[in-house]
Amino acid sequence: MIRIEDLSYNFPDGTRGLKKINLGIERGEFLGIVGRNGSGKSTLVRHLNGLLKPTEGKVSINGMDTADPSKLLEIRQTVSMVFQNPYTQFVGTTLEEDVAFGPENLALPPEEIRERVDRALEVVGLENYRNHSPKTLSGGQSQCAAIASALAMKSECIVFDEISSMLDSRSREQVREILRKLRGKARTIVYVTHRLEEVLHADRVLVMDRGEIVREGSPKTVFKAPELGEFGLELPPIVELLNSLEAGGFALDWALLASIENLAEEIWESRWKI
Amino acid sequence: MPETAFNYVYGDSLLHRLDPRTKLAAVMCLSILVFREESFAGMGLLIAFFLLLTWISGVRLSFLLRSVRPLLFFIFFIFCFQLFATKGTPIIPLPVLPPSYEGLRLGTLLALRFGLLLLYAALLTASTLPSQITNGIERLLRPLPLRRLGVTSFDLATMMSLSIRFLPSFLENAATIRAAQLSRGLDLRHDLRRGTTAIAVPLIRRSILSAEEVTEAMESRCYQGQCRTSLHELRMQKLDWTALLGLGVFSLFFLLL
Amino acid sequence: MGIKVENLSYSYSGNRKGKPALENVSLEIAKGEFVVISGAAGAGKSTLIKHFNGILHPENGRVTVDGLETRTREVRRKVGMLFQHSQNQLFEETVYRELAFGPSNFGIRGEELDKRVHEALSLVHLDAGILDRSPFSLSGGEKRRVALAGILALRPTYLVLDEPTAGLDPESRAKLLGRLQNIHQKRVGIVVVSHNLEEVLPFAQKVISMDEGRIVFTGSPDEYLRAGYSPVPPLARLMKELNKKGADLREDIFTAEEALKELQKLRQEKPERDREKSEKGAAETEAQDNA
Numbered sequence: 001m002i003r004i005e006d007l008s009y010n011f012p013d014g015t016r017g018l019k020k021i022n023l024g025i026e027r028g029e030f031l032g033i034v035g036r037n038g039s040g041k042s043t044l045v046r047h048l049n050g051l052l053k054p055t056e057g058k059v060s061i062n063g064m065d066t067a068d069p070s071k072l073l074e075i076r077q078t079v080s081m082v083f084q085n086p087y088t089q090f091v092g093t094t095l096e097e098d099v100a101f102g103p104e105n106l107a108l109p110p111e112e113i114r115e116r117v118d119r120a121l122e123v124v125g126l127e128n129y130r131n132h133s134p135k136t137l138s139g140g141q142s143q144c145a146a147i148a149s150a151l152a153m154k155s156e157c158i159v160f161d162e163i164s165s166m167l168d169s170r171s172r173e174q175v176r177e178i179l180r181k182l183r184g185k186a187r188t189i190v191y192v193t194h195r196l197e198e199v200l201h202a203d204r205v206l207v208m209d210r211g212e213i214v215r216e217g218s219p220k221t222v223f224k225a226p227e228l229g230e231f232g233l234e235l236p237p238i239v240e241l242l243n244s245l246e247a248g249g250f251a252l253d254w255a256l257l258a259s260i261e262n263l264a265e266e267i268w269e270s271r272w273k274i
Numbered sequence: 275m276p277e278t279a280f281n282y283v284y285g286d287s288l289l290h291r292l293d294p295r296t297k298l299a300a301v302m303c304l305s306i307l308v309f310r311e312e313s314f315a316g317m318g319l320l321i322a323f324f325l326l327l328t329w330i331s332g333v334r335l336s337f338l339l340r341s342v343r344p345l346l347f348f349i350f351f352i353f354c355f356q357l358f359a360t361k362g363t364p365i366i367p368l369p370v371l372p373p374s375y376e377g378l379r380l381g382t383l384l385a386l387r388f389g390l391l392l393l394y395a396a397l398l399t400a401s402t403l404p405s406q407i408t409n410g411i412e413r414l415l416r417p418l419p420l421r422r423l424g425v426t427s428f429d430l431a432t433m434m435s436l437s438i439r440f441l442p443s444f445l446e447n448a449a450t451i452r453a454a455q456l457s458r459g460l461d462l463r464h465d466l467r468r469g470t471t472a473i474a475v476p477l478i479r480r481s482i483l484s485a486e487e488v489t490e491a492m493e494s495r496c497y498q499g500q501c502r503t504s505l506h507e508l509r510m511q512k513l514d515w516t517a518l519l520g521l522g523v524f525s526l527f528f529l530l531l
Numbered sequence: 532m533g534i535k536v537e538n539l540s541y542s543y544s545g546n547r548k549g550k551p552a553l554e555n556v557s558l559e560i561a562k563g564e565f566v567v568i569s570g571a572a573g574a575g576k577s578t579l580i581k582h583f584n585g586i587l588h589p590e591n592g593r594v595t596v597d598g599l600e601t602r603t604r605e606v607r608r609k610v611g612m613l614f615q616h617s618q619n620q621l622f623e624e625t626v627y628r629e630l631a632f633g634p635s636n637f638g639i640r641g642e643e644l645d646k647r648v649h650e651a652l653s654l655v656h657l658d659a660g661i662l663d664r665s666p667f668s669l670s671g672g673e674k675r676r677v678a679l680a681g682i683l684a685l686r687p688t689y690l691v692l693d694e695p696t697a698g699l700d701p702e703s704r705a706k707l708l709g710r711l712q713n714i715h716q717k718r719v720g721i722v723v724v725s726h727n728l729e730e731v732l733p734f735a736q737k738v739i740s741m742d743e744g745r746i747v748f749t750g751s752p753d754e755y756l757r758a759g760y761s762p763v764p765p766l767a768r769l770m771k772e773l774n775k776k777g778a779d780l781r782e783d784i785f786t787a788e789e790a791l792k793e794l795q796k797l798r799q800e801k802p803e804r805d806r807e808k809s810e811k812g813a814a815e816t817e818a819q820d821n822a
Contacts, residue, residue: 036700036701036702037670037671037672037700037703038671038672046490049494051490051493073496073498076493076494076496077496080494080495081490081491081494083487083490083491083494085487088443088484088487088488088491089487089488089490091436091439091488091492091495092405092435093403093404093405093435093438093439094405096505097505100504100505101492101495101497102495102496103505104502104503104504104505105495105496105497105498105502106496107502107503108503109503110503110504110505110506110507113503113505114505117505131284134439135442135443138572138573139572149495153495153496162698165697165698166697166698168571168572168726168727169726169727169728169729170726194700194701195701197765232700232701232702232703233700233701234701234702234705235787236765237765237766237785237786237787237790238765238787238790240786240787241766241769241787241790241791243787244787244791245791245794260765260768260769260772261772263769263772264769264773264776265772265776267769267773267794267797268773268776268778271794271797271798272798274794274795274797274798447619450614450615450616450619451620453586453612453614454612454613454617454620455620456607457586457607457610457611457612457613457614457682458620458632458633458636458682458685459607459608459633459634459636459685460632460636461604461636472622472632475622476619476620476621476622479619479667480619
């Protein structure tokens, strides 16, 4: 559904942001994009809904060129975005108003807005907070609200741009839980992060560095590459442990990482293999 | 989080249920009455009316009075100014600026006027969500030919609600930056000029950054300032027309008196 | 000596009837100690540390730093404080002036000032070439290092950092924590406020955990993990789960290497019987599948 051809981008001050990016994203795919701060991941995803326009090359969403201003509205209805800062993307004075903001911009009738707001809040489990103001919400709740606001747009694709990097571990878990729910409803997800553990179960992972895609593949193959450190990334210690166990002849299924209890059970039962 | 003045108070009173446009019109109308009033009797009546509305709204009077507190000094200053600067029969014969009976009268009247104005405004904000106020203003402005000036009533309304939304964050940022610079040994009493730059520069930069982030978030959600609808479409009810009629009768009666 | 907090209570003005931000908090941070203060957002961590250098003053109770009341100006120099989003506090025209700002506020001039600036710069591993540049032309990570250096130029006895790792990628985080460790070795007391405990726990000597304005735990990282306060990092949780099954492993494990070493202890436990059992187990599941 998304096609990027020879995309290069220079910042207004002339510095190189992206260099010759070629990428296709399929409908329903969960794509993880990882890389250190400043590697170009956020710059790349800002091209997906026309917030940035290519300096060279072309980005098309369902065949619509993001450089075409007349298509912009439709593109933004197709690809919505959740940003890093939980508070500055909160536009409304209450949660309900914030979620309604997008549908209001689409000039939908009030009944339809009401329905979308209620539905979206239900999905993220914040239906009891509808009249709360952003300052009474925790960072995690605020980020869930941002997800609800994206859901209310009913877009085909949601881009998550480092949504967990300012959250504490409990809030991260909360957000991850919702992501699990969102997956696999024919919805395309692009998930940007520098925490590799968050894209362990992605369909495909891209590693970016200095404005280029330097690695690409399934999480399992990408995360075995010994040079991840050079790209400023760090394997979660628990994945590293599984890798070392596998190197010693004890292969464990990554699906077990979803539950530490099951993983412990498996290791305990086959501990002779260690 | 410190409580600020002019906050909304949750409720389901008659006043809460009125259309924001009705309430805006009422506050405007009452403000004119307050400003025109020269007699204590009339002032008394307007105060009584305020108390009646407060009672209807179910908002605690002490809560509304708190909104006046930050401006108390200002009101007191006006009072004193009138008291001492108005020429007339002196209360105490002082050689310079003797307080006069006329000054006392004028000062009290002015202080009451400002106080009452603020209280009516506080009652409006206490019984109406900020978004509803902007929504009401937007609807009132919509017939104006603003488009020729390059803005729409939607733009104005969004700007207003964003200002309301981001004022607390702005104050919070200011406090954090101040604390950070104090931690670096900044002594505001000794070097006010440097202190001002040390706080203002980061604060402005931070605010611009937040503004950029908000813009991105708004654009991503298809904001274009043209035609919008609202989750809470405003509809004038029978209640609103009754209230406006009542207010009209009250004002007429008041002016004729 | 050290930072001493006795029965500290504090509530933000205007909120007197509401819950206080801090309630009867007492703690001690010794000279040269590395302390982590943890707790969810709104637990009172930030309010607490603002008392360490007199940004806030106690409503009730007492706070002293090396015996000095926090109203003393000297306390601001002794306790270096770096707030969250520290990149936002820069304002001078050059990095040099940015670093000189702190010490010059305490009357340090001339050669001594110059010495301090260079010393601070090297502590955060930045090049002297950066000194003439505008701080606003730097990358986000560099800005944060300059902000840290600006505090280090005060030569604080205690360095207090509020969420220093927030938003950093793994590489920058590891480097920052390495730098903090170096600074700690120079006998500077370090207090890190963090809600990402698993990142800073390996460096801590003491953990203080807060909830709703009170201290709910004080102890070593190992005790903290054993006490079962969530969230526990995955490796430590794995060890805990294995211990439940009868293993006897350390739980304060943070790296894969350590974990592997611990797991290897399991291997030595009668592999024969396990093999039988697991084969039996496999046969059973196969039988079930067939059925």
